[in-house]
Amino acid sequence: MLSSSDYGALRAFAAVAEASSFSRAAQTLGVSPSALSQMVKGLEDRVGARLLNRTTRSVSLTETGRMLLDRIRPAMGDLGAAVQDVRSTKGRPAGTVRVQAFRVAADLFLSPMLAQFTRDYPEIILDVTLDDSISDIVAGGFDVAIRLGETIERDMVAIRIGPDLRQVAVASPAYLAEHGMPSTPDDLLHHRCIRWHWPGRGAPYAWEFHEEGRWFTVAVDGPLIADSRGFGIAAAAAGVGIAFAIEEAVAPFVRDGQLVPLLEAWSAPFPGFFLCYPQQRHMSPALRAFVDCLKPTS
Secondary structure (H helix, E strand, O other): OOOHHHHHHHHHHHHHHHHOOHHHHHHHHOOOHHHHHHHHHHHHHHHOOOOEEEOOOOEEEOHHHHHHHHHHHHHHHHHHHHHHHHHHOOOOOOEEEEEEEOHHHHHHHHHHHHHHHHHHOOOEEEEEEEOOOOOOOOOOOOOEEEEEHHHOOOOEEEEEOOOOEOEEEEEOHHHHHHHOOOOOHHHHHHOOEEEEOOOOOOOOOOEEEEEOOEEEEEOOOOOEEEOOHHHHHHHHHOOOOEEEEEHHHHHHHHHOOOOEEEOHHHOOOEOOEEEEEEOOOOOOHHHHHHHHHHOOOO
């Protein structure tokens, strides 16, 4: 059995490792940075190994520290969930569910369910981060994410929550009147295209098309690069150039006549959005309520 001091030291170590900072971890735990430093130092002395590399500006895990964190993180999560379960037996599910969602997914799935969910579960707090980057869910401190199927790690539980999607090229009537309409994907090489890149990645995304059972890419060029699909769609509606986005995201602009779909014969469906979360022995009632709310009923 762990002693109370061992558990406290492990909790302190995990907090510092997650925050990459003694001061931020100290604020979270409600102790002083010096006390936290002493707890971690005592743990290192007891295990006989350095767990954290410290400089005046940064804190990082050693290889031994990373191995320890990977072993204790699931157990600490289970302990926290067990305590929350006991609390929940006195009433409805409670606690914080940390959600990371692609921006388009938030519009399609989160926004429509928020009002009813917060009425049904007033003790649950949804801490939502809208981010199109592909980051490690666990390392980022998230409980669950909403992502495209092709971006989900293999060791995650993945539940489909939406249909297949298609990406289409779109442009404003004014742009097409001035520059003409592309007849094939290769024609895009002679057009002003609004490019997009995954947040945190430098190279713009190459547009993907489908023909005769195979996918191929076109490395377009143009006057604008952004890390927000919505920004690019708005720019296309303003006549800046041709954008490439999920049909559902451009549908309101198409209905209003602000954008015209292009090259649809080369736009094929691909797996849509999934709810994904780490495999776990014990799921908190709050997370279970959130998953059940978004999970398709049929």
